[in-house]
Amino acid sequence: MNRTWMLTKLLLKNNAQSMAGGKISKQLGIFLYILILFISSLFFFNITGGLYDTLKPIGQEGFVLGMALASASIIIMMFSISYMLSVFYFAQDTELLLPLPLTSSQILTAKFVTVLIGQYAILFLWLTPILVTYGVMSSASILYYVYGVLVFLALPIIPMLVMSIVLMIIMRFTSISKSKDRSRIIGGIIGVLFAIGINVVIRMQSSASTSIDAIQQMAQEGNNSFVGLVINLFPSSYFGAVSMLESTTLKGLLFLCIFFVLSFVSFLLFVFVGDKLYFKGIMSASGSKKSGKAITSESMEKFTAKTNHLPSYMQKEIRMLFRTPTFLLHCIITPLLTPAIFFVVFFFNDGSFGNIGNLFSGDTDLTFLLPVSFGVLMFMGTFNMAGITIISREGDNWYVNKFLPVPIKTIFYGKVLAAWVIAFGQFLVVAAVLIAVLKPPLILIMLCLVLSFIGVWIHNLVGALVDLHHPMVDWETEQQLFKNRWITLLHFFISVLLFGVTVGVSLSVNLSIWALFGMMVGILILAVVVLKVYVDKKVEAAWEKI
Numbered sequence: 001m002n003r004t005w006m007l008t009k010l011l012l013k014n015n016a017q018s019m020a021g022g023k024i025s026k027q028l029g030i031f032l033y034i035l036i037l038f039i040s041s042l043f044f045f046n047i048t049g050g051l052y053d054t055l056k057p058i059g060q061e062g063f064v065l066g067m068a069l070a071s072a073s074i075i076i077m078m079f080s081i082s083y084m085l086s087v088f089y090f091a092q093d094t095e096l097l098l099p100l101p102l103t104s105s106q107i108l109t110a111k112f113v114t115v116l117i118g119q120y121a122i123l124f125l126w127l128t129p130i131l132v133t134y135g136v137m138s139s140a141s142i143l144y145y146v147y148g149v150l151v152f153l154a155l156p157i158i159p160m161l162v163m164s165i166v167l168m169i170i171m172r173f174t175s176i177s178k179s180k181d182r183s184r185i186i187g188g189i190i191g192v193l194f195a196i197g198i199n200v201v202i203r204m205q206s207s208a209s210t211s212i213d214a215i216q217q218m219a220q221e222g223n224n225s226f227v228g229l230v231i232n233l234f235p236s237s238y239f240g241a242v243s244m245l246e247s248t249t250l251k252g253l254l255f256l257c258i259f260f261v262l263s264f265v266s267f268l269l270f271v272f273v274g275d276k277l278y279f280k281g282i283m284s285a286s287g288s289k290k291s292g293k294a295i296t297s298e299s300m301e302k303f304t305a306k307t308n309h310l311p312s313y314m315q316k317e318i319r320m321l322f323r324t325p326t327f328l329l330h331c332i333i334t335p336l337l338t339p340a341i342f343f344v345v346f347f348f349n350d351g352s353f354g355n356i357g358n359l360f361s362g363d364t365d366l367t368f369l370l371p372v373s374f375g376v377l378m379f380m381g382t383f384n385m386a387g388i389t390i391i392s393r394e395g396d397n398w399y400v401n402k403f404l405p406v407p408i409k410t411i412f413y414g415k416v417l418a419a420w421v422i423a424f425g426q427f428l429v430v431a432a433v434l435i436a437v438l439k440p441p442l443i444l445i446m447l448c449l450v451l452s453f454i455g456v457w458i459h460n461l462v463g464a465l466v467d468l469h470h471p472m473v474d475w476e477t478e479q480q481l482f483k484n485r486w487i488t489l490l491h492f493f494i495s496v497l498l499f500g501v502t503v504g505v506s507l508s509v510n511l512s513i514w515a516l517f518g519m520m521v522g523i524l525i526l527a528v529v530v531l532k533v534y535v536d537k538k539v540e541a542a543w544e545k546i
Helices: 002-019 023-058 063-079 081-090 092-097 104-137 142-154 157-174 180-209 212-221 225-233 235-245 250-283 297-303 309-323 325-347 352-361 366-381 392-403 408-438 442-469 478-482 486-508 513-545
Strands: none
Touching: 002 092, 002 104, 023 063, 023 104, 023 486, 063 081, 063 104, 063 157, 063 235, 081 092, 081 104, 081 157, 081 250, 081 325, 081 478, 104 142, 104 157, 104 250, 142 235, 142 250, 157 250, 235 250, 309 325, 309 408, 325 366, 325 408, 325 478, 366 408, 366 442, 366 486, 366 513, 392 478, 408 442, 408 513, 442 486, 442 513, 486 513
């Protein structure tokens, strides 16, 4: 236990150091987090208040708590998987820890805690406003808030343990090739798809097991009987919700104890599986496969042929993204799967896709659908990390660019262009799936395609500028670029503000579809021009300060 605690402190300290920056950077990061917390609080306050007022007359207001805990559990399970995959298997410190006198359970526990701490920051934004709003509106006792804190601390444990066990099983039996990088990436993709599949099965089972008659009977019973529906979404959340609802009775204490016992049993299972599979999953793929290709005069001539600087640097960046497992996972695979996760979590139930599809097949005005569709697509683009790491990905080798006989602006735009190619390719894949499912009008598809062509460039250029002014080139492992960097919030806020203004202005005017399209294109082109002027004036000075 002492070694586990020491290792946990060491990993947390290293994680904190990797996030460290100047005083201004820290203050800005805190400010952005508080700002997002404020916005989310306003949003969830209105939703929670409306649901509470609707369900209170029929005695079902406790359903708000149940759904909040269940949805939080599902979100944690889905969005922690790439983080756990990076920390458990892709982190370079894993191989450094193997020769030390540490057991697999000690290493796993320490790594699990580091991931858990990061998930609390996400959970706080989602869950705290709902729990506080419910407590205020229901005039809850002090025990409600005490139980709420305990449930908050324990809630992400079971979802993360479940996905950790799934990951260890998958990584153990997919590490079958001599290529460590390839096998781990394949295992990670299977793990994410498995997580999505679990959620789909749970949602289908929930829909199948709750008929209209059963729901009507529950509504007549009152007494928060709707909370029982939560057990179909995420079983452990049911016990947490009941413990808070019954916080003033022995039943609440009993359900809280059951909630913690389930978490403890899940942890024991996690340790048991880890002892059997974790080391084997790492060691079975400890080598990298050689290409075995001989260098010929033709290949050497092709390799050394003179080419244009911009496309050459773009190709170099794209190769780096595909050949580095961590970059491949976070910059290419995760942005592709994140929209799927969102749709599964929030829309996969009876009639959800059909109801959304009716918007496109009915008489809905295109002047409403165009800005809304564009806004949704650009919001999905905020999950792409290729643009926001264009400088930081270089690491200790960034200084080499200063000695290349290539203009700095050419290198910068080559990096941005590579990120744009990746991001727009991902956009086309996601858009193709949405088109197949929702079947929107052809004119809407074409107009959104043109707008997104410009919007994706703006999104990546903004991310590149943020990373240029606040780079992280002193990282020890690639994972540090994607773990709790405050500039991710800054990039998200700037992008949402920019595209939000575009969408808001578009919805507030009364124009024909073509006039509206022209106005939106004009706004986006103006943003591109402003950003280009800024780049031309500032990029060289900012580059030299790195």
